[in-house]
Amino acid sequence: MEPTDDRRAFGDRVRELRREKGFSSQEAFAHHVGLDRTYVSGIETGRRNPTFDIIMKLAHALEVRPAELLDTLD
Amino acid sequence: MEPTDDRRAFGDRVRELRREKGFSSQEAFAHHVGLDRTYVSGIETGRRNPTFDIIMKLAHALEVRPAELLDTLD
Numbered sequence: 001m002e003p004t005d006d007r008r009a010f011g012d013r014v015r016e017l018r019r020e021k022g023f024s025s026q027e028a029f030a031h032h033v034g035l036d037r038t039y040v041s042g043i044e045t046g047r048r049n050p051t052f053d054i055i056m057k058l059a060h061a062l063e064v065r066p067a068e069l070l071d072t073l074d
Numbered sequence: 075m076e077p078t079d080d081r082r083a084f085g086d087r088v089r090e091l092r093r094e095k096g097f098s099s100q101e102a103f104a105h106h107v108g109l110d111r112t113y114v115s116g117i118e119t120g121r122r123n124p125t126f127d128i129i130m131k132l133a134h135a136l137e138v139r140p141a142e143l144l145d146t147l148d
Contacts, residue, residue: 004127006126006127006130006140007126007127010126049125049126049127050125050126051123051124051125051126052080052081052084052123052124052125052129053078053080053081053123055126055129055144056080056147059147065144065145065147065148066080066144066147066148067141067142067144067145067147068141069144070129070139070140070141070143070144071139071141073130073133073139073140073141074139074140
């Protein structure tokens with residue numbers, strides 16, 4: 001799937017928060033959140049279109065409020 | 075699809091913003107955002123699991139920042 005600007009911005013935010021929370025590798029974070037590593041990679045590069053439920057799962061795993069995942073988007 | 079608490083809260087927020095923006099009916103809003111009315115109804119009752127792209131579409135149609143759609147969620 002081709003990335004969009006919004007999905008790229010979302011992916012960048014997920015990567016930023018992942019690193020902030022100490023998950024230096026996508027592998028470790030994917031294991032923690034219960035998703036496949038390639039899916040996490042796809043989200044972070046804007047090539048995946050995650051559902052609301054997945055966005056909630058990411059927020060809970062990153063221990064941030066869900067709105068924080070979208071706060072770089074206009 | 076069975077609603078979840080998070081999806082219900084999201085649906086309530088969409089309904090709240092829809093009404094605030096003057097779309098008294100789901101029909102009028104569905105037409106405005108380019109979605110089927112039954113899909114909008116499903117989102118507002120938590121029975122649909124919208125993708126990131128749909129969430130962006132809703133935010134743009136409601137003229138709010140995407141994070142505002144999730145700001146009632148913990």
